[in-house]
Amino acid sequence: MSKDPCRFILAVLVVAVCAASADARATEASIGTAQMASDGTLTFFLIARDPARGITGHGFFTYKRGDPKYGEMLRHVGGLRPGQTKSVPPWPSAAK
Structure with missing residues (x-):
């Protein structure tokens, strides 16, 4: 059960990094x-x-x-x- 919060935090971090990368690409292409x-x-x-x-x-x-x-x-x-x-x-x- 203690692993579930860690997995959640990891998933949130992965999504945040992907979103930041997409924003950076969009800005570069502007x-x-x-x-x-x-x-x-x-x-x-x-x-x-x-x-x-x-x-x-x-x-x-x-x-x-x-x-x-x-x-x-x-x-x-x-x-x-x-x-x-x-x-x-x-x-x-x-x-x-």
Whole structure:
């Protein structure tokens, strides 16, 4: 019976480590954040890095409802609700 609490604690630690690893991977894969304002306007704060050349670039983009790219951008982040902020995953690379 004394082993059950130890197994429980071990299981909790394993789950915590796995969750932390998943969060770290998600953060590493992020290229910025996207926010939706109360009027539905999307704002993207993006960053691009090329460590090999020591180059970093920042971008700030807004998309109002009705913008031709609005739906594509909203789908890319998996949807947003007013007031919500999400990480932006990288876009798929162009075929080489």
